[in-house]
Amino acid sequence: MKTIRELTEKKPWLSWVLFFATVIIVFLIGLLASSIVERRSEAQLYFQMVSPIPEWEPDNAVWGENFPRQYESYKKTLDTNFRSKYAGSAMIDYLEQYPELVVMWAGYPFSRDYNQGRGHYYSVEDIHNTLRTTGPMPATCWTCKSTDVPRLMNEMGVGEFYAGSWESLGHEVTNPIGCQDCHDPETMNLRITRPALAEAFERQGINIEDATHQEMRSLVCAQCHVEYYFGEDNYLIFPWDKGYSAENMEEYKDEVGHVDWVHSISKAPMLKAQHPDYELYKTGIHAKRGVSCADCHLPYHREGGIKFTNHHLMSPLDNIEATCQVCHRESEATLIADVYERQDKISELRRVVEKNLAQLHIEAGKAWDAGAKEEEMQEVLTLIRHAQWRWDWVAAANGYGIHSPNEALRVLGTSIHKSQEARILLTTIFHKYGLDYPIDMPDISTKAKAQEFIGLDMEEQRRKQKDFEENTLPQWLGAK
């Protein structure tokens, strides 16, 4: 056998091979050692305020200097790639997907444009972009869109903030939903920055200051993810005085005589549900077991030795291991299948209601055309109002009913009942005025066809939006 010396004398490159191999091995071992040391020390570094945050600081990046992990994960709400079976973070054109909605919202801005919302990071951008904001609107519409709102409410006063016009504050509201909406800048404790929630609790005799930390992990979301309406001087009110259910809020709104708009075909005095996520969630099993919004939507995350709240607000379906599986030991595929199974059933009933209601509005329109009298139509219109409100109470909530599948199905069931009651009444009116039943339904198979049918001038809407984007928006964005 030749010695290594003889070998390397014959082939000098072999010594280089040996040399570099040693270097690589030592390097890798060093890496392992440094990793062990680093991971031991990282558990000791956690809460460090690098630069104190001023009260009412709206800029999320300023908060992010102190809390890089939270801020970096929050910025992931920019991601729009996740799409589940029915929702996700991708923008979905719901009017294209369910064109009946255009007819159901005839005469109301939602018939122009309605999408699955993107992440919080887009909250200001998306309200600039939507065709729903082309008309004059109150400043109250800004309430849930930005971290600038608490600052403005503090400067202007709450009533004065609501009383202004949307246009008058456009240049002030530039930062998307973020840190300040839920956190105290000094202690990072959760806090309520929107008065409507505290006021609604106060009317029920509950002091929101008494909420536990676990309750706060849902209540900060309930500042916005709830049902609301604009009262006198566009003051923001949560309609919870009679309770949180669809029926309770319906009764409340009937009593205060609130009407969001009069339907342009059926002439029904309609209600538009916002997004009663918190109210629907409260009826579900997770809420009953004390699971908060944050447990699934801002799950705790371990990065080495550090535990922090992952601020990437999103569908838990994209992060099963940190959400569902913490309690449910089933496989990811099984858990997703369980969610979809429930959502499929909700979807089935939703589609029944949507087709029913679109037809119902058109039938009511025919009855008016044939000369039906107001007193004859009264009951039908109330049923339409209630049926659509109940559908919307489920449909407008995020999560496609999964926050409480039983309650979602129950409320959709009452909606089907009410819409069919209305149609029974309508047949007697049809009979009286000699109308044939069933009617010939117009073609509303696409968003464009449905919009044409309700007489919506989309060209005009787009022109107005273009004008806004070219003339007003640059001034707003340039102001800061």
Added chain:
Amino acid sequence: MNFIRKIFSFLKPPHRWRLSVIILTGIFTGIFFLVLHISMAASYLSDDPKTCINCHVMYPHYASWDKGSHGHVATCADCHVPQDNFFRKYYVKATDGLRHATFFTMRWEPQTLMIKDAGINVVQENCIRCHIDLVDMVQLVEVTGRSAAKGEGKLCWDCHRETPHGTVKSASAAPHALVERLPSVMPSWLNIFLEQGDDNK
């Protein structure tokens, strides 16, 4: 003996290299021992539960075990390592240990640890090993990880699902639990020496 000498003479470096080879080998060996020391490699041969929290990913599991019913009577290895024979025991320790070390170094660990099929077999065996008095009269004694996977019988923790690690199980479940912290890498005499140095300043 002749064979060993042959290998040694084969590996013997050229004369000119002698110094650098000695230094390099020294560096290599030194780092090797350092890694052995700070990773507390020897502890992995034992059954001491503290070994499992050399790695802080295991804190929540250690805490829930320590405070639970099994904390007084069984160690981690009693359930998670085969106890029927020496070779199987160290084979499982070696394969599990290498996988865990790789995953943790590469930061591949998931937020919620889920037991693997091989682990299920071992734990199920060990449930029966200790609780034989409860199950030997009924069919449950025959349930293994493999039979349960085929739908023949249920695993012990399909019903006793909170034994012993609790309801909420994730890396974030109890990361700051009051578990025993690792000893310092530095020898205590060196720490004392350095602190005295600070005082003199």
